[in-house]
Amino acid sequence: MFKRWLRNSTVATALVLAPLPAFAQDAPKQGGDIVITYKDDIATLDPAIGYDWVNWSMIKSLFSRLMDYTPGTTELVPSLAESFEVAPDGLTYTFKLRKGAKFTNGREIVASDVKYSIERAVDPKTQGPGAGFFGAIKGFDDVTGGKTTTLEGIEAPDAATVVFHLSRPDATFLHVLAVNFASVVPKEAVEAAAGDFGKKPVGSGTFILKDWTVGQSLTFERNPDYFIKDMPRIDKFTVEVGQEPLVALLRLQKGEVDIAGDGIPPAKFLEIKNSPEGAEIIVDGQQLHTGYVTLNTKVKPFDDVKVRQAVNMAINKERITRILNGRATPANQPLPPLMPGYDKGFTGYAFDVEKAKALLAEAGHPDGFETILYSTNTDPQPRIAQAIQQDLAAVGIKAEVRALAQANVIAAGGTEGEAPMIWSGGMAWIADFPDPSNFYGPILGCSGAVQGGWNWSWYCNEALDKRAVEADSMSDPAKAGERQAAWGKIFTDIMADAPWVPVTNERRVVAKSPRMGGAGEIYVDPTRVINYDAIYVKQ
Amino acid sequence: MVFLLLRRLVQTALILLGVAAITFLLLYALPADPARMIAGRSATAQTVANIRRELGLDQPLLVQFWSYLQGLFQGDLGRSYAQKTDVGALIAARLPATLILMAAGIAVEVVLGVFLGVLAAVRRGGFVDRFVMMASFVGVSAPQFVAALLLLYVFAVTLAWFPMSGFGTPAHVVLPALTLGVLGAGWYARMVRSAMIDVLNQDYVRTARAKGLSSARIIFRHALPNALLPIIAMIGIDIGQFMSGVVVVEAVYGWPGIGQLAWQAIQQVDIPIIMGVTLVSALAIVLGNLLADILAPLVDPRIRAR
Numbered sequence: 079m080f081k082r083w084l085r086n087s088t089v090a091t092a093l094v095l096a097p098l099p100a101f102a103q104d105a106p107k108q109g110g111d112i113v114i115t116y117k118d119d120i121a122t123l124d125p126a127i128g129y130d131w132v133n134w135s136m137i138k139s140l141f142s143r144l145m146d147y148t149p150g151t152t153e154l155v156p157s158l159a160e161s162f163e164v165a166p167d168g169l170t171y172t173f174k175l176r177k178g179a180k181f182t183n184g185r186e187i188v189a190s191d192v193k194y195s196i197e198r199a200v201d202p203k204t205q206g207p208g209a210g211f212f213g214a215i216k217g218f219d220d221v222t223g224g225k226t227t228t229l230e231g232i233e234a235p236d237a238a239t240v241v242f243h244l245s246r247p248d249a250t251f252l253h254v255l256a257v258n259f260a261s262v263v264p265k266e267a268v269e270a271a272a273g274d275f276g277k278k279p280v281g282s283g284t285f286i287l288k289d290w291t292v293g294q295s296l297t298f299e300r301n302p303d304y305f306i307k308d309m310p311r312i313d314k315f316t317v318e319v320g321q322e323p324l325v326a327l328l329r330l331q332k333g334e335v336d337i338a339g340d341g342i343p344p345a346k347f348l349e350i351k352n353s354p355e356g357a358e359i360i361v362d363g364q365q366l367h368t369g370y371v372t373l374n375t376k377v378k379p380f381d382d383v384k385v386r387q388a389v390n391m392a393i394n395k396e397r398i399t400r401i402l403n404g405r406a407t408p409a410n411q412p413l414p415p416l417m418p419g420y421d422k423g424f425t426g427y428a429f430d431v432e433k434a435k436a437l438l439a440e441a442g443h444p445d446g447f448e449t450i451l452y453s454t455n456t457d458p459q460p461r462i463a464q465a466i467q468q469d470l471a472a473v474g475i476k477a478e479v480r481a482l483a484q485a486n487v488i489a490a491g492g493t494e495g496e497a498p499m500i501w502s503g504g505m506a507w508i509a510d511f512p513d514p515s516n517f518y519g520p521i522l523g524c525s526g527a528v529q530g531g532w533n534w535s536w537y538c539n540e541a542l543d544k545r546a547v548e549a550d551s552m553s554d555p556a557k558a559g560e561r562q563a564a565w566g567k568i569f570t571d572i573m574a575d576a577p578w579v580p581v582t583n584e585r586r587v588v589a590k591s592p593r594m595g596g597a598g599e600i601y602v603d604p605t606r607v608i609n610y611d612a613i614y615v616k617q
Numbered sequence: 618m619v620f621l622l623l624r625r626l627v628q629t630a631l632i633l634l635g636v637a638a639i640t641f642l643l644l645y646a647l648p649a650d651p652a653r654m655i656a657g658r659s660a661t662a663q664t665v666a667n668i669r670r671e672l673g674l675d676q677p678l679l680v681q682f683w684s685y686l687q688g689l690f691q692g693d694l695g696r697s698y699a700q701k702t703d704v705g706a707l708i709a710a711r712l713p714a715t716l717i718l719m720a721a722g723i724a725v726e727v728v729l730g731v732f733l734g735v736l737a738a739v740r741r742g743g744f745v746d747r748f749v750m751m752a753s754f755v756g757v758s759a760p761q762f763v764a765a766l767l768l769l770y771v772f773a774v775t776l777a778w779f780p781m782s783g784f785g786t787p788a789h790v791v792l793p794a795l796t797l798g799v800l801g802a803g804w805y806a807r808m809v810r811s812a813m814i815d816v817l818n819q820d821y822v823r824t825a826r827a828k829g830l831s832s833a834r835i836i837f838r839h840a841l842p843n844a845l846l847p848i849i850a851m852i853g854i855d856i857g858q859f860m861s862g863v864v865v866v867e868a869v870y871g872w873p874g875i876g877q878l879a880w881q882a883i884q885q886v887d888i889p890i891i892m893g894v895t896l897v898s899a900l901a902i903v904l905g906n907l908l909a910d911i912l913a914p915l916v917d918p919r920i921r922a923r
Contacts, residue, residue: 117868119881121699129657202667205701210661222663276701292710293873294784321782321871324766328774329781485649485886492653510659520659530650530665532658 106595110615111314112336114608115321115329119293122276125261126199126206131508132339134258135606136317139298139310141261141281144173144192144240145252149612150599152366152416152512154252158187158262158282158305168247168553173240179305181264182286189234191262197221197229198268199259208259211510214248247551249561253511256605284310284611293320298610311614327589330359336594336615337601337608341587344458347403350589358592362585363602364416366509368409368517370502371451371466371579372491372534377498380449384441386576389499390427391434392473395581398462405587409580412517412569416604419514419566426573426580434473446474452490452497454504455481463501466581491534500534506584507532512604514565518546522572537577542568621910629903636899637689637892641682644888651698651886672698685892694896695889697882704893707878714784715874718797718866719859721790723852725798730805731848735836737806738813749806756803765796765869782871793870797863801855805848812844846917853909857902861894 122128125137146157156162159173179187200209200221209222216231231243244251254260267280279287282305285298296317300310318335326338327346342350342360350356373380373389380386395408410426413419438446451470453463460481470477477499482490484505490497509516520526524543526533545568552561572578586602595616603609652669653660660668669675673684688695694704737749772792773781779791816822817840825835864876875894882890 115871119877121885122701124701127701202671205655205668205671207655207657207660207664207668209664209667210659213661222667224667274702292707293714293878318783318871320867320873320877322868325769325782325869325871328769332774332781334781483649484884485654486647488653489648489650493648507658516659525661528662530653530662 106311106614107617108308108311108614110312111316112312112594112613112615113316113318113334114337114339115318115326115335116339117319117321117323117326119319120290120296120317123279123287124276125258125263125279125281126195126204126208127276128258129207131607135603135608135610136296136298137258137261137279138283138606139285139610140279140283140287141258141263142179142283142305143256143258143260143262145256145260147256147512147603147605149609150597150603152418152604154256157256158192162252164553164555166554168249168551169244171242171244171251173242175238175240176305177238179282180303181267181280181282182301182303183264183267183280185264185266187262187282188237189240190237191264192240193229193232193234194265195262196232196260197227198263200229201227203227206259208257211254211257211259214244214246214251214254216243216245218245247553249550249553250511250513250515251553253513253516257510285315295319310611312610315610330589330591333591336591337613338589339608342589344403347587355592359589360587361590361598361601362405362587363598364414364604365584365586365602365607366414366417366512366604367506367584367586368412368414368580369406369506369582369584370409370412371581372497372500372502373577373579374495374498374534374536375577376495376536379441379443379447380498382441383575384437385443387427388434388437388441388473389470389475390573390576390579391430391437392475393466393469393579393581394429396429397469398465398582401458401461401465402582402584406582406584409583411573411580412522412578413514413566414509414583417509417512417514417517419562419569421566421570424570424573427576431472438473438475443474446476448476448478449498451477451479451499451501452487453479453481453501454484454487456484456504459501459503462503466501488532492528492530492532494529494536497534501581502534514562514569515546515550518565518568522577535577537572537575539572539575542572625903625907625910629900629907632903633896633899637686637896638682640892640895641685642678644891645678645681647886649886651888654886655698689896694893697887697890699882699885699887700890704889707890708875708893708897711873711875711878714872715860715876717790718793718863718872718874719856721794722797722801722859722863723855725794726801726805726855727848727852729798729802731809731841731845733802733806734809735813735841737810738817739832739836741810741814746810749810753803753806756800757807759800761796761800761863761865762869764800765793765866768792768796768799769869784871784873789870789872793866793872796866796869797859805851808847808851809844812847813840816840816843842916846913849912849916850909853905853907854902856905856908857898860901860905861898 116132118132120133123133123137123140125141128137142158144159145154147153148155158176158179160176162171162173164171175189181187196212198204199206200212202222202224212218215229217229220226221229233241264280268275271278277290284301284304286301288299289297298315300313323340323343326335327342329335330338350359373386375381399406399408411421411424451463451467453459463479467477467479491500507521520532522533522537524538527536527538549561549564588601590601593616595614596612600609600612652665652674656665656668673681697704733749737746740746769781769792773779779788783789822835822840825839864880867874867876879894
């Protein structure tokens with residue numbers, strides 16, 4: 079009765095190693111030690127806690143999960159799972175574990191490790207940010223409510239089988255099992271670390287953390303026992319932290335550094351681009367990112383849909399992409415183009431000053447109004463906010479730009495009636511996993527429009543919320559196309575109410591030395607930024 | 618001396634308590650919510666509430682402060698919100714680098730500043746004096762970021778005499794120490810110059826000259842020690858300043874000092890780290906001043922007599 083998707087390990091391997099465009103040009107070499115720099119220190123490598131873009135990709139490589147993605151793509155594949163079955167009602171998922179997969183402490187991974195790891199991520203004592211991802215698992219509320227620490231919805235009938243029972247169908251559940259919070263950890267290592275697992279991680283991923291000199295560097299070495307052959311490509315990578323992006327770039331040009339993780343400072347971009355090796359140094363790739371301006375539907379005059387539509391027409395998005403050195407494209411809907419469900423045919427609101435003025439007049443603001451636009455205070459965000467300010471001035475809206483530290487903008491956004499407009503740059507939504515639902519609930523749904531939430535438009539449309547729940551109950555893989563279309567329609571329908579001005583879809587830039595090989599997509603992997611498993615040194 | 622030390626010890630404790638109280642209250646009065654920063658974007662309200670409860674952030678402010686103080690009395694600076702590690706260990710890991718840079722930076726400042734200050738005082742009104750005063754003016758007003766990048770570009774990128782970034786060998790400390798030293802030397806040079814000019818106009822210097830002592834002996838044996846007093850007080854201040862971290866210099870040279878730790882903690886609203894760093898630098902300022910107070914009578918017997 080079960081729908082069966084059986085993929086033996088050879089097929090999975092073939093999928094994971096699916097050729098990427100650039101692989102044809104230079105054969106990937108096995109081996110090599112490389113150096114990577116970041117400005118920020120690595121906060122933690124605990125998969126239940128780490129949730130920033132720098133440690134996200136390291137945790138991906140240190141640990142493995144039941145599900146993962148083909149490098150450089152948004153395609154979901156079994157990883158630690160060898161095969162899985164989904165019950166027709168979408169409420170039961172049964173996974174068979176890959177045989178012989180081991181933690182790097184030598185112990186074989188068993189089903190109860192999966193159960194323990196997810197329970198640990200959900201347990202309030204862990205103080206992890208990712209508990210909510212597992213909300214569909216039966217017994218979730220009892221664990222987050224502190225009644226128990228075991229999830230009744232996860233069973234391990236034998237060492238190689240894990241069964242998940244859900245309290246509601248969740249079409250994103252396979253994605254949830256691929257997020258870092260679902261990483262499998264060995265209980266004995268967590269306990270031995272005595273609260274310091276984030277600095278002493280033990281996993282079953284492609285790499286092992288060999289050394290961590292706090293505040294200076296981390297050394298990762300290839301896991302020789304990783305369960306997929308020929309992964310990873312490089313033998314070792316050293317992460318140097320506290321490195322100013324400008325200096326990192328100078329070191330890269332001298333050959334001391336292989337990847338400057340923070341990319342290229344705007345002031346240096348054209349110089350590098352026009353240098354002889356520019357094309358080899360700059361890699362940029364699309365991310366699941368949309369930069370937007372929120373229009374607070376609970377603050378006058380943005381409670382009037384005409385005003386929100388007018389603002390949508392007033393902002394010159396092309397000019398903002400120029401401020402970003404052309405590393406962005408104008409957006410017209412909440413979903414980014416890479417996201418399943420993105421509507422290519424949708425045009426949104428075109429830039430039209432006259433029409434915007436007319437709409438404002440219709441809404442009773444022929445002379446415009448005064449408002450406040452919040453933005454974070456790191457370059458180039460204040461400059462973008464100023465560009466928006468000028469565009470608004472052209473239709474008569476006088477916006478004061480308030481550039482603050484990120485934490486303060488987030489606090490203002492989550493306080494009812496506080497921030498009329500927020501430019502999301504520097505804290506914009508980048509999807510946790512490549513599924514359109516991830517762009518809805520917290521940032522556009524009713525559940526996010528609460529004190530301390532991330533729905534800074536305070537937009538709550540119950541009809542759309544209902545359609546969202548319906549779309550997410552279509553967990554039958556055969557209905558994936560229908561579900562995608564349903565989601566796409568939700569996002570384009572939202573634009574009729576215009577709670578956001580979708581402004582740009584930014585590409586992330588990473589700088590690499592010419593000796594590093596591989597397609598841009600594995601340096602800016604849509605699900606993890608740098609894919610340490612797939613990058614390689616050229617022959 | 619014992620009385621001075623005892624009095625200072627009590628003062629130090631009171632100052633630290635005051636610093637702790639003010640910093641604590643200010644940090645928790647911020648609108649930014651640490652629990653939300655940890656929880657990130659996808660967290661549900663329930664997750665945020667759970668994190669807040671686990672961190673004790675749902676307790677009244679005074680209760681939180683009291684439990685912080687209790688930890689402090691036992692030498693426990695608490696656990697970082699974002700890193701989930703002991704703050705004491707995080708600061709201790711960065712202390713060696715901070716101390717080395719502080720010592721090296723002050724050494725360059727003092728040697729360079731005293732040398733130039735004496736030179737300018739002796740050649741008062743001449744070309745050397747004007748040049749030194751001009752240079753020190755540029756030094757005290759140049760932004761650290763520009764000076765650091767300039768030195769890096771010339772000595773590490775172009776000439777490749779020193780490594781560009783990092784920590785560990787004596788070669789690594791040269792450029793960061795030079796950046797701090799060259800910029801700071803301006804203050805010392807100006808101060809030494811004016812103190813020296815005062816001293817050189819004193820009667821005893823004229824007497825020494827009349828006795829037929831050599832210029833070098835007059836300057837270094839008779840005049841300079843009397844002009845050094847303000848320098849000692851300034852070193853005390855610099856100890857405190859450098860101990861609280863020199864964020865810009867650390868960032869440019871990838872120096873793993875306390876400044877970078879503090880900077881990142883501020884971004885993440887990681888209050889235990891901010892508290893820890895603030896207390897450590899307050900302690901350093903107090904100790905630096907104490908050191909200056911102890912050294913001053915050793916250098917200048919007139920203070921001892923008083």
